[in-house]
Amino acid sequence: MSALLETRGLVAHYGDFQALFGIDADVHEGERVALIGSNGAGKSTFLTSIAGMRRSAKESIVFDGAPIGALDAADVAALGIALVPEGRRLFPSLSVEENLAMGAFNRRKGPWNLENVYSLFPALREKRRAPATSLSGGQQQMVAIGRALMANPRLLMCDEISLGLSPAVVKEVYAALGVVCSEHGVSAIVVEQDIELARTMSDRAYCFTHGFVSLSGTSTDLTREAISAAYFGV
């Protein structure tokens, strides 16, 4: 079975600084993949590269069989790749509902609409007219997730979504993510600081260290010891 997303030798630079040194990774249809690694390992850079927020070599990112490394972010979005960015980055001058609507800007068909997002996060319904940034941190995170779902993505990428959410809500969100993936065949890449959580909610995991993949495998096979060894570099 060929993968939905493949990266081959993906590199990324910030000026003279190299953040990724040739990442090879795969994500299959309906699969949940966790990215772990210490601060500055390059996890966010990996996600933003896939989302097209910076140009990569054309062939270094392949989505559904087509090379997308050199595409504009808007073209990547049109293929059904959505990102919940690090730090949420909601649009401050838009209301909650408008933020969600922006997620659906591409008008991709699929199960997600405002109604379904409000059922997933009922707290948002009553705040729909409020400016997005007036919400609590956890609620803002829900808006960010809802916004990405509104795109009806085939690949959903989440960068540290548990930040600012209470443990109960985190559980709920990941449960919902599991349903999204299994029922709708959506694939997900999730960056998660909590290693235990990352392992339990994912099918496979990659561990990043200083811009390299230092460890990868089926989540159940990866032991805590192997991960912590990879975490701090070998």
Added chain:
Amino acid sequence: MTAASPRVERYSTGGRVGLVLAAALVLALLSGPFWLPSDAMRLVVQFACLLAMSQMWNLLVGYGGLVSIGQQAYIGIGGYALFVLANQLGLNPFVSVPIAGVVAALFALPTSRVVFRLSGGYFAVATWVVAEVYRLLVANISALGSGAGVSLTAMLAYDKGTRESITFWLAVVLLIVTTGGVYWLLRSPLGLALTAMRDSDIAAESQGVAVGRIKLLVYVLAAFGTGCAGALYFMNALRISPDAAFGMDWIPLLFFTVIIGGIGTIEGPIVGTLLYFTLRQVFGDYGAWYLIALGVVAIVVMIRFPRGIYGELAVRFGWRFFPIQRILREPK
């Protein structure tokens, strides 16, 4: 121990060459009144004034990050201050030039209170409004000649030769003070702070750089230098009017000399000013078409070669005549 650690180098070979060349040029220039015809001397004075204004604008925009399009305010204030000091208060006109610079700096203090409330593009246009306010105020004051302007009658006390020679020497001093001053400033600790600010105000602030105070200092210093240059320019012209002094023609000129020359370098404005004078001598008679061409060139350079002529060359050949950077050399 010492042999193993890298050393910080602040002069390169190019830098030493630059210093020697600059010194030779200054000496040659100082003797100018003894061998230059008077229209050539007048041209050199204009050149020095424009270069001084360019260096000041470069300091403000290229190093200070304060994009002002209203520096004509200080050109005009410097000019008018000279005329008031010399004509009305009877001061020696030559001594009045630096005092006119101080007057411009004094005006810059309250002005900054207003324009510093805005930033970025808003700051830029606000500085322009301020220059217009000064122009309109002067045009409404009959003691300053209203809209028609005044002549520098105080200069009648000197014969032509003395007048021209002293004006010329003042211009050479102005060149040294502004170009040399910027060079010195950038090599001082303030230069490091400015470099940090150029990368990011916020990052610089977090490293203990008092960004607000440094911007104010740069703004006031630039007003002083620009005021001196304005005073000398209109001393050379012997006449001043609100439109000439506070007019809108100055800014495109500074765009040309600084941006086309190479912003954020000391050499750039020199290259740009030289080029400007050359083009003006050759094409100046073409009027509107010439200005259209300048506008187009400014647009193209800004889009395609934002480093300017000198900046592009320096990057390509590694030139550095006014070394303000600190270069870390690995031990051999």
Added chain:
Amino acid sequence: MNWLDTVIQGTLLGGLYALFAMGLAVIYGVMKQINIAHGDFIVLAAYLALGIVAATGLHPFLVIPLAIVVFGFFGYAVQRTILNRTIGGDILPPLVVTYGLSIVIENALQQTQSADPRSIKLGALETASVPLGGGLAVGVFPLVMLVTAIVVAIVLEIVFNRTRLGMAFRAVSDDREIASIMGVRDKRLFGYATAISFAVIAIAGVFMGIKFTFTPSLGPNFLLYAFEAVVIGGMGSFWGTLAGGIVLGIAQAIGFALNPGWGILAGHLVFLAVLLVRPTGIFARTA
């Protein structure tokens, strides 16, 4: 001086300044950039309208729709071919490039249209007025300008707050990168914003050409009026910009009534006073 009359005339003049300002506010609102050539485009629009009136004999008001269409496309083209290349973090390129455009337009007009003052003739409507009683009267044409400004403010408010395009404008203005990963094509969107700005410029240009006798060199003045109205009104709503234009118009009218040399100066001084006292603008929505 009749204070009431001065204020009324200033308010009507403010309608024109509001039209100047709203085009500038559109571009600033979306791209966070200031178009230094804004005033020169207004002047250019007036020359265009003058040319169309001369060639077709149409009534100047009927030229407005045509001018809107022509300038709308023109704005889109200017943005896509030139201004989009200046977009990025640095504020210097857009300022320099639009300043360069300003020089080019002014001198090209100088060269092709001469520096002679021109104006667009409106015929009988020019002097028609409506009596208000008490010896006061308002001109029909100034009233038309003010009403147009109000209509334009309403339309822009609707476009920016009630449409998908407006939502994308605000999103791009907030965070260009994130908007683009939602599928917003920012460069095209900037083209639309400038097209809208230029459509407003076209209206402003025709009215300006009727109201004033104009020459190619007036552009920078109009830019400054537009800018002042935007800052006085405060960013964030076109109602604020409309109000800012009216405040500026009244300030200039009072200054002018006191001494003909003080009109423009009074406008500038009110602007500086607002900066000093309330830099976010008089009518800014307090967040």
